[in-house]
Each structure stands twice: as C-alpha cells, then as structure tokens.
Amino acid sequence: MIAPLRFGLVGTGIGHSLSPRLHEKAFELSGITGSYALLDCADASAALAVFAQLRLGDLDGLNVTTPFKALALQTADAWLRPASHRSGVFTHPANTLFMQEDRLVGSSTDGxxxxxxxxxxxxxxxxxxxxxxxxxxxxxxxxxxxxxxxxxxxxxxxxxxxxxxxxxxxxxxxxxxxxxxxxxxxxxxxxxxxxxxxxxxxxxxxxxxxxxxxxxxxxxxxxxxxxxxxxxxxxxxxxxxxxxxxxxxxxxxxxxxxxxxxxxxxxxxxxxxxxxxxxxxxxxAMLAHQAAGAFELWTGVAVDAQRMLAAILPGATSNT
Ligand SMILES: NC(=O)c1ccc[n+]([C@@H]2O[C@H](COP(=O)([O-])OP(=O)(O)OC[C@H]3O[C@@H](n4cnc5c(N)ncnc54)[C@H](OP(=O)(O)O)[C@@H]3O)[C@@H](O)[C@H]2O)c1
Structure with missing residues (x-):
C-alpha cells in the first residue's frame, strides 16, 4: 500500500490560507491519499527546519509563501524552470519545493x-x-x-x-x-x-x-x-x-x-x-491554478483547477 503523501504550506501568518481546501479537493479529484498542513513559521530558522523535513523524507512537497520564497530558492539544490519562461535569467523566488532523487528542487507555479x-x-x-x-x-x-x-x-x-x-x-x-x-x-x-x-x-x-x-x-x-x-x-x-x-x-x-x-x-x-x-x-482563480501546478509537480498527476477553484468560491458546495 502507498503511504499517504504529506504536503504543506510554509509562511508567516497563513491561518487564512485557502490552500488546504484546494489540496483537499486535489486529493479527492486525483484519488491520491494525503494531507496538507499549514506550517506557520515565525522566522527563517523555523522555515529551514521545515524545508529539511523534505530531505529527511518526512514531507513530500511544500508550498512556500511570503516571506520565505527567496529563502526557498537559496536552499534548493536545483531550480526547475517553469515551462513558459523563455530564459534562464528568470530564476526567481520559489513557491514550490520537492525532492527529485536526492536533490531539493525549487520551482514557481505563480506564473x-x-x-x-x-x-x-x-x-x-x-x-x-x-x-x-x-x-x-x-x-x-x-x-x-x-x-x-x-x-x-x-x-x-x-x-x-x-x-x-x-x-x-x-x-x-x-x-x-x-x-x-x-x-x-x-x-x-x-x-x-x-x-x-x-x-x-x-x-x-x-x-x-x-x-x-x-x-x-x-x-x-x-x-x-x-x-x-x-x-x-x-x-x-x-x-x-x-x-x-x-x-x-x-x-x-x-x-x-x-x-x-x-x-x-x-x-x-x-x-x-x-x-x-x-x-x-x-x-x-490564480491560487487554484498555481495549486494545481504544484500538485502536479509533486505527484505527476494533473488535476482540474477549475474544479479546485469551485471548492473555494463563495457558494461552493461539497460536490463541486
Ligand atoms: N493568488 C495567488 O495565487 C497569489 C500567489 C502569490 C502571491 N499572491 C499575493 O501577492 C502578494 C505579494 O506576494 P509575494 O509573494 O510577492 O510577497 P513578497 O515576496 O513578500 O513581496 C511583498 C511585496 O509587497 C510590497 N509591499 C509590502 N508592503 C507594502 C506596502 N505597505 N506598500 C507597498 N508595497 C508593499 C513589497 O515591496 P518592498 O519590496 O518595497 O518591500 C513587495 O513588492 C501577496 O498579497 C500574496 O498574497 C497571491
């Protein structure tokens, strides 16, 4: 049996985040079992400790938000260039981290x-x-x-x-x-x-x-x-x-x-x-699409971002 995947969001003051609801929907749509936690970090050392859990295999993927995106890029061993970026000059702060073989990879799905x-x-x-x-x-x-x-x-x-x-x-x-x-x-x-x-x-x-x-x-x-x-x-x-x-x-x-x-x-x-x-x-809408992009980087499975969006809009019902 495949162990449930563990994802999360690293940032400061993220209690309002809609990301857990989006990823809950992504798990439901994909049939993948897993969890998504809000990992509120007061400072850089706390964020680094969470990033380290990826290397240890205690987490399977992270989203990163303000103020730690630049730190995520610095910590990563490699940068995965978003497909739409035309030039390598666009390495920029990372909102997504995951392990690829034994390397910590940073990327961004914001674009x-x-x-x-x-x-x-x-x-x-x-x-x-x-x-x-x-x-x-x-x-x-x-x-x-x-x-x-x-x-x-x-x-x-x-x-x-x-x-x-x-x-x-x-x-x-x-x-x-x-x-x-x-x-x-x-x-x-x-x-x-x-x-x-x-x-x-x-x-x-x-x-x-x-x-x-x-x-x-x-x-x-x-x-x-x-x-x-x-x-x-x-x-x-x-x-x-x-x-x-x-x-x-x-x-x-x-x-x-x-x-x-x-x-x-x-x-x-x-x-x-x-x-x-x-x-x-x-x-x-942007949040739903960047979340779907991150979910695909972590799992290799494409999920319907519009259906994820429906789950966080006012008037959303449980079967959207
Ligand atoms: N919907 C989505 O999917 C999505 C995705 C990513 C980000 N966002 C949103 O985009 C915003 C920026 O996120 P980020 O990741 O770029 O954060 P960030 O890396 O921390 O950058 C913060 C930006 O806000 C500016 N700023 C902060 N306080 C300001 C103030 N009082 N007046 C004017 N400018 C101020 C900063 O300017 P200085 O350089 O002068 O400090 C900087 O440009 C956030 O509100 C975030 O929620 C949304």
Whole structure:
C-alpha cells in the first residue's frame, strides 16, 4: 500500500490560507491519499527546519509563501524552470519545493497560475499596456508571463525601487524595450494603462483597508474611472479585496463572472465573457491554478483547477 503523501504550506501568518481546501479537493479529484498542513513559521530558522523535513523524507512537497520564497530558492539544490519562461535569467523566488532523487528542487507555479487565470477570464494581453504593482516574489514570478502573453508595454513599480529596476533589466534582456521601471507614487504616465496587476502585500492578511487606501491614493483613479482598465488583484479575500474595494469606491465597475462557470460546473464560452474593470475572484482563480501546478509537480498527476477553484468560491458546495 502507498503511504499517504504529506504536503504543506510554509509562511508567516497563513491561518487564512485557502490552500488546504484546494489540496483537499486535489486529493479527492486525483484519488491520491494525503494531507496538507499549514506550517506557520515565525522566522527563517523555523522555515529551514521545515524545508529539511523534505530531505529527511518526512514531507513530500511544500508550498512556500511570503516571506520565505527567496529563502526557498537559496536552499534548493536545483531550480526547475517553469515551462513558459523563455530564459534562464528568470530564476526567481520559489513557491514550490520537492525532492527529485536526492536533490531539493525549487520551482514557481505563480506564473502558470497567473497565465491560466488570465486565460480563464479571457483576458487577451496582446498589444496591451500593463502596470505591475509589486516586484516581490510574486511580481518577479509573473512579470515574464505578462510579456510572454503579448503585452506591448510593462511598467513595474515597487515601493522600494531596486527590485523593480533589477526585474526590468532582466525582462528587457529577453523583450528589449518592453519593460520600464516606474517610480512608486508617480501617477504621470499611468492614465492610459489597459491592465493593472496588483502584486503587493497591500490587502493581504492584517493590512487594513484604510492603510491600503492611503498607500494607493497616488494612482490615477479619476482617469481609470473614465476609461476603466482591467484590474487583476493577486490578493484574495472572500468577496472584494481591499484594493478592489478601493477601485470600486473610485468608480471602477466590478465583474464577478469569473466565479460563475466553475460554480455551475461549466466552461466559459469564448465571446461569452468581456470582463470590464475589476476582475473579482482573480486571486482565487490564480491560487487554484498555481495549486494545481504544484500538485502536479509533486505527484505527476494533473488535476482540474477549475474544479479546485469551485471548492473555494463563495457558494461552493461539497460536490463541486
Ligand atoms: N493568488 C495567488 O495565487 C497569489 C500567489 C502569490 C502571491 N499572491 C499575493 O501577492 C502578494 C505579494 O506576494 P509575494 O509573494 O510577492 O510577497 P513578497 O515576496 O513578500 O513581496 C511583498 C511585496 O509587497 C510590497 N509591499 C509590502 N508592503 C507594502 C506596502 N505597505 N506598500 C507597498 N508595497 C508593499 C513589497 O515591496 P518592498 O519590496 O518595497 O518591500 C513587495 O513588492 C501577496 O498579497 C500574496 O498574497 C497571491
């Protein structure tokens, strides 16, 4: 008999995570027996102790979230390049760890999750001007996907400038002149963006909506209300995230149709979905797809991410 597999999530303040529900669904869909634990770590040494359990065979796979993704990459013996990344320069903080023979392998499924969530929302990035807010672990993982999906221009802004500049340099080595570092707090040049991707910690966990509003009041909300860009927030919350709520308060429309097809157990038909404004449940969709990617790396079994998504959406029932 095959022993049950043991997976988990390493991070700080992860009590709210939806990952256990997603992986419970993945176990059910795949017929694989196993468990998925939240492994809250206060500091790097605690996280390293959990990573070591992979080498000992006490765990079979780990997801890694803020603030330990860079540590996961440093600890890994090898980097598995996500298939969609065109160049080796895109080694970046890891959200997935597992053993391959006797090597600890790090990879990232965040880019896959983003690309799949954009596809499920039928967002076509070809020729679009995209603003990426945040160049942390997730921002670094998804930036190349945005250009690989055909974005004509990618502006990257980060509270601390250096990571945005470093990321832009790496992107331009593959897509010359496509990426630009943009000063955090500078609204000029952003009014005509087609797509906004939010990938900072604002709205995540304990960050209060008032703080989010104060930190993002410099964005050109008035111009965006007049000509709404698509807003994809990586953060997920049960309903509207604080960033989505802020955008709605500034007059951007909310589109919740990304949630309808998984709940109904159907596929969204082409031409059926012209999302405008805030893509509600985008963070959940990305989370489900990155989780399915990690599950496949750990087990070799592909699971239906849409059905996993249905398990975490409001209105989910046990037989979705
Ligand atoms: N839905 C999904 O599947 C998914 C997947 C991955 C991540 N995420 C979400 O994406 C977000 C970023 O995750 P991550 O892995 O990139 O985390 P991370 O590596 O810890 O990076 C944090 C990012 O947030 C920025 N930041 C933190 N506090 C800020 C503030 N007060 N004002 C402005 N910027 C601030 C940081 O800027 P500095 O460099 O200046 O510190 C950095 O860009 C999180 O909210 C996470 O939940 C979602």
């Amino acid at each position: 896959h999750g983003l690309a799949a969530a954009l596809r499920s929302a039928q967002v076509d990035l070809a020729g679009k001007r995209v603003l990426l807010l945040g160049a942390g672990g997730a921002g670094q993982a998804i930036a190349a996907e945005l250009l690989a999906a055909g974005a004509a221009q990618l502006r990257v802004t980060n509270r601390t400038p250096a990571p945005a500049h470093a990321l832009v340099d790496r992107l331009n080595a593959v897509w010359p002149h496509h990426a630009h570092a943009h000063d955090w707090g500078e609204a000029r040049g952003l009014a005509d963006m087609d797509v906004i991707v939010h990938a900072t910690l604002l709205g995540h966990g304990q960050v209060l909506p008032d703080t989010v509003a104060a930190q993002l009041d410099w964005l050109p909300w008035q111009a965006w209300a007049a000509r709404p860009p698509l807003l994809a927030d990586l953060v997920y919350a049960p309903e509207l995230t604080p960033v989505q709520a802020l955008a709605r308060a500034h007059g951007l429309p909310v589109d919740d149709r990304l949630a309808q097809a998984p709940i109904a157990g159907t596929r969204i038909q082409q031409d059926n979905l012209q999302i405008v404004g805030i893509i509600q449940y985008f963070g959940q």
